[in-house]
């Protein structure tokens with residue numbers, strides 16, 4: 001059996017090598033992303049492993065079928081950039097890693113919120129300029145706030161546990177409520193109700209056609225004055241221009257964005273010597289109370305090891321058995 005893995009970073013290599021040693025599968029690691037020009041070179045490989053950060057259109061799956069690739073194994077949770085219908089039509093099995101470390105993402109989202117609440121960026125900037133005054137950056141404590149969690153899958157639930165540990169009041173909304181949480185009475189009945197009550201809104205849901213720009217001008221108008229927004233989920237959930245307007249008019253006190261709707265050409269690239277072409281993104285970067293990170297909420301040692309080894313195991317099972325527990329297009 002032969003696999004090829006794209007987008008392989010230096011921190012992943014050791015896990016690929018260790019798995020290859022323990023399993024009778026040859027795995028070629030490529031640092032570059034999978035692009036349509038590379039599709040002819042895939043003949044002879046049973047599975048392709050990659051990350052969701054690229055796009056996987058219909059013609060990729062047609063080519064997979066033509067050259068004999070049977071499986072696309074994604075080393076992450078989200079499959080929103082993948083044409084699953086085209087994969088299925090071409091008989092390609094797509095697998096993901098649904099739970100590599102929900103805590104990695106939950107912890108990061110809380111970390112970012114705490115930084116906003118305690119103005120750490122502003123204090124760091126002052127200290128760097130040898131200005132050691134306090135006022136006016138008085139902070140807020142989590143136990144005095146209501147945190148609204150949108151999406152109560154594994155990551156949302158991990159976030160809820162952490163927020164409860166800090167003594168915050170937690171409310172939640174999900175189209176598919178979790179039975180245990182429902183019993184606890186954590187759910188409100190609508191997005192509008194959550195927007196009206198929450199001091200902090202944290203997003204932990206997948207991007208779908210139905211929730212595209214869920215956080216737009218209309219939603220922001222329903223939120224409390226001085227609300228904080230945390231997005232470690234998907235950029236498409238937030239209408240960035242509406243968010244910028246909300247920050248500028250003071251409705252939103254702060255935002256932490258680990259995802260951005262047009263992030264692919266920016267995040268995980270070194271653009272030091274290049275002008276940023278995206279004017280909306282440039283505007284975000286200039287806002288003092290917006291923390292931008294390049295889609296790194298997932299990025300811990302535990303998560304990376306799980307992403308690599310679970311994706312490899314899924315690919316192996318899908319190739320040998322024609323199915324696996326992490327299959328997403330069935």
Ligand code: COI
Pocket residue numbers: 051052053075076077078079295298
């Ligand atoms: C995911 O697992 O879906 C993420 O957002 C992580 C990223 C490496 C694509």
